Amino acid sequence: METLINVQSHLKYEETGRFSAMADGLSGSEILKIASEIRAMAAQGHKMCNLTVGDFSPTEFRIPLFLEEAIHRHYQNGQTNYPPFEGVTELRSAIRKFYIDRFQLDYPEKSIIVCGGARPIIYSLFRTVVSRGDKVVFPTPSWNNHYYTHMVGANGIPIQCRAENAFLPTRDLLKDHVKDARLITLNSPLNPTGTAFTREALEGICDLVLEENRSREGKQRPLYLLFDQIYWMLTFGKTTHFNPVSLRPELAPYVIFVDGISKAFAATGVRVGWSVGPDDIIQRMSAMLTHVGAWAPRAEQMGAADLLMQPAVIEDYHKTMKTGLETRLDLLHKGISDLERLGFPVMSIVPMGAIYLTARFNLIGKKNPNGGIFTTNEEIRKYLLNEAQFGVVHFQAFGYEGDTGWFRLSVGAVSIKDIEAALPRVKAALEKIK
Ligand SMILES: Cc1ncc(COP(=O)(O)O)c(C=O)c1O
Structure with missing residues (x-):
């Protein structure tokens, strides 16, 4: 029998310069990193509202x-x-x-x-x-x-x-x-x-x-x-x-x-x-x-x-798909606007297209329940994730500079029930902030 070579034991990367300058300088996708963090939480049994990936869940949105x-x-x-x-x-x-x-x-x-x-x-x-x-x-x-x-x-x-x-x-x-x-x-x-x-x-x-x-x-x-x-x-x-x-x-x-x-x-x-x-x-x-x-x-x-x-097939499909997207986006927009009316430092922009809602969680400078002050969007993102199982992506992942509290909420992979269940959790998380 031929000897099996354990390649793993040879894979030691001691030299520098193994990559081209281009590959060396290319950072991985921020969004995918955030998405994998959420998958890990879901695997531990947390009920998540995953608004991070610009994708569709086939159980929510199937191809025609x-x-x-x-x-x-x-x-x-x-x-x-x-x-x-x-x-x-x-x-x-x-x-x-x-x-x-x-x-x-x-x-x-x-x-x-x-x-x-x-x-x-x-x-x-x-x-x-x-x-x-x-x-x-x-x-x-x-x-x-x-x-x-x-x-x-x-x-x-x-x-x-x-x-x-x-x-x-x-x-x-x-x-x-x-x-x-x-x-x-x-x-x-x-x-x-x-x-x-x-x-x-x-x-x-x-x-x-x-x-x-x-x-x-x-x-x-x-x-x-x-x-x-x-x-x-x-x-x-x-x-x-x-x-x-x-x-x-x-x-x-x-x-x-x-x-x-x-x-x-x-x-x-x-x-x-x-x-x-x-x-x-x-x-x-x-x-x-x-x-x-x-x-x-x-x-x-x-x-x-x-x-x-097949224009008729497309029209039919889009009637259902767009209703599904709009219902989710409107639910989130209404939920956030209701919180704004209650005096929480949040707001969102009326959805016009695609599968995204823009929302602001303007918490910079506010005191979080652990006694610290929010100074970055990343801290706000983590807080919403850990306290409300509400997964969102900050605008810095899209090249937007500054900790201004703006986030992308993507609805292709969540159910209406997921959103309905998450909004009270978000409210409870915001109530803890001073
Ligand atoms: C604006 C925009 N262009 C292009 C793409 C890539 O599309 P595809 O999945 O067909 O490569 C995306 C995917 O998120 C996108 O948001």
């Missing part, structure tokens, strides 16, 4: 049955080989039709690529247009821009947004930073706030990008706009989703859309995302991704194509 059955069928029909590197024709033509129907935007199919979710799209766009040292402007709070910026060695310029603008960037906030910038990244509805651009606010930024590109007169490399609209199908109440190209068609050479089924169809684990944009950029992104192999599996692509071609 139509999609599930279509994917099964495509596997049964042998759709298991490599997909074409730009995505299967069926899905690219379904996306084309979808953008015509929903946005009246007719892009050619060579302007569309499909990937294993939205992340590879974002990464490949950064890689395709941003060189080392280029200036990338991104608002905060926002999702993961600081990581992508780091990975390509860009000069990231975070722009801190304000509560009075629903934490969204404005033309005024951005205007002093576009000179020499290579890329601006926007997301609406926004992760982490669940707020969305108004037409006027987005038009203001579109005009700024147009003016900047005109002023470069082809002598300077252009300024691009990454427009992440992964949550666009999830808007509530009177909120309407706007996009830069419908508002300003002249922007088309500079706008790259990030989109997919992950959030709109509670399909985060199915891994189908896409990008629509100027075909020269899209083709380069696609060529780069060929070497990474971050394709969506073929059967999933075919299933997504079938779904996008």
Whole structure:
């Protein structure tokens, strides 16, 4: 018998410099760290209200049955080989039709690529247009821009947004930073706030990008706009989703859309995302991704194509899904507003879209029951977690500076009962604070 090598005993990392400078400087996801802390508490038998992960629990939000059955069928029909590197024709033509129907935007199919979710799209766009040292402007709070910026060695310029603008960037906030910038990244509805651009606010930024590109007169490399609209199908109440190209068609050479089924169809684990944009950029992104192999599996692509071609199925699904999300968000918003009315230093912003509520637990400087004073958001987060089993994520995890008491509450993985049970616990925890 051959001797078994105990590899573990050889895995001793004594040398330094085992990683590239990029990997060395890349910190892990703060949100995932918080989520694993909560999983550990749940494993000890604590009844949690886990509002931390930007994901869905399949027991609360399942993917459309139509999609599930279509994917099964495509596997049964042998759709298991490599997909074409730009995505299967069926899905690219379904996306084309979808953008015509929903946005009246007719892009050619060579302007569309499909990937294993939205992340590879974002990464490949950064890689395709941003060189080392280029200036990338991104608002905060926002999702993961600081990581992508780091990975390509860009000069990231975070722009801190304000509560009075629903934490969204404005033309005024951005205007002093576009000179020499290579890329601006926007997301609406926004992760982490669940707020969305108004037409006027987005038009203001579109005009700024147009003016900047005109002023470069082809002598300077252009300024691009990454427009992440992964949550666009999830808007509530009177909120309407706007996009830069419908508002300003002249922007088309500079706008790259990030989109997919992950959030709109509670399909985060199915891994189908896409990008629509100027075909020269899209083709380069696609060529780069060929070497990474971050394709969506073929059967999933075919299933997504079938779904996008069924407006009635989508409408039906969204009726139920959006009611489920809105009920949870409204319950939290109402619960926090009730606490505010009772005089507690808390508030939240009316939910507009996505799966998030923005809430403020303004406890900095207040005395906690252990005799200490809250000085950081992290202390507030831990207090809410330990005292009320209420798991939330502070805005610093989204690049937002300062201990200002703002948090993201994500509702895709909690039940209505979880929220109803948690609100009295939060009240009791707040009552102990002086
Ligand atoms: C704004 C935003 N863009 C992109 C993504 C990534 O989506 P995917 O799971 O399809 O990679 C997320 C995921 O949380 C997100 O919040």
